[in-house]
Amino acid sequence: MFTQYIFHFLSILALFSAVMVLASKKPIHSVLFLTLTFFAIAGHYVLLNAQFLAVVHVIVYAGAIMVLFLFTVMLLNLNKDERSPKPMWVNIIAFVAGGMLMLTLVGIFREYDVKLIQDPLTTQIGLVKNLGKILYHDYLVPFELSSVLFLTAMVGAVLLGKKEQI
């Protein structure tokens, strides 16, 4: 009963802040609303009994990626709205493309039969112990491969960022 109220609150918060990301005039407000969206989604993870996922979500997205976004927006000082107004045809094309994407998404989820594999309120899969066992036992190779992928991306970024010749 109580969790239902929290669910409604979080959903409204997530949707509202997601809309505000697009509706805000200042880029910095958009970034902050996006952060708020991430917090609302982290709250949903807690409701699904996946505390580990929730905390990692906050650490990675709100704590690292969004701070980087905030940095960029602040240092470029995008606050002054100097963007030139876009021509009409760009707006029309953007509207049509966005509408088509939405139609596709609606089409997918209308036909998709949502099955609950386990009851989300009692499942223990999101707890760190079970998740760790699955990641490091059943899915060890994909897990390690993805970490190598991230390492490659990191080395690549450092290489591109270096000014002098190597």
Added chain:
Amino acid sequence: MIRYIIYKTILSSFILVLSLVVAMYSTLIERKVAGWFQDRHGPNRTGPWGLLQPFADGAKLFFKEEFMPISADKFLYILGPSLTMFIALLTSAVIPWGPDLSIHGVASPLQVADVNIGILYIFAILSIGVYGIMIGGWASNNKYALLGAVRASSQMISYELAMSLSIITIVMMTGSLSMREIVAQQQGFHWNIFFQPLGFLIFLICAFAETNRSPFDLPECETELVGGYHTEYSSMKLGFYLFAEYINMFISGAVMATLFLGGYHFPGLDKLGLSPNVFAFVSFMVLFTKITFFGFIYMWIRWTLPRFRYDQLMKLGWKNLIPLAILNVVITGIVILLNQ
């Protein structure tokens, strides 16, 4: 259910009031310690031994003129200090303050939330701690404030890495992310500091950087940046920023005592045969003493060491602390593997 809610409400309000009172009196103790180090008296005019000084300071801050730069982003300007204060108060929820109380025969833990990912929760709070400073510094629309905010956030992000790496060894040793479990395993004199001295040292240094305390107080470096990220703040908004720093000091002391100094455990204390409630109280006082010890170290270092230069700060974090922390993780892994 009702009983549970009432108990948790009382407990969390108690911890809230405790953090605020401790932070208030830390300001007085800090000035007394500074006086002692510089061979003078420190504040002693307000009440006996200056005991009413924090109240006088608070009243002064409340009645100061409220100033807001005309070009500031109004909402974010107010959000900055509020967020800093809010985030500073969040961490105390997962710290176990003592062994279980016994109220009407029901064991009631002295911990607001026993989440099984307590350590990660603390890291999540740490990583969002940047927001208050960044938002405040940017919203002031002032060069010095922006520079201070950028410095603060890059410093906090850099030292977060070494801090997390130094904690991983504790997690490897205990095999749990729950604060309660970590304290339980340090019972008696099995304190983690004896097994992880290097990890403790790295954590201590990073804690100084994370709380923006000297010698890492570059974000508010007066000699270069006027006042850093809070240059444009006055009245109680400035008070919130300064106050949050003292709360952070208290909480980081509590985290360090919990993770490395055995939390509320003291050798021989559980063999005295005290009744559960007295035992809980004495254990809480033990933890409190350890936190006070860390508070003194914070002040001791502030009044004896000069400030780092910015490039020295970054060099220390990235080139010394992080490799050392990784080495510590590898050594701990090898030792655990050999002992299996």
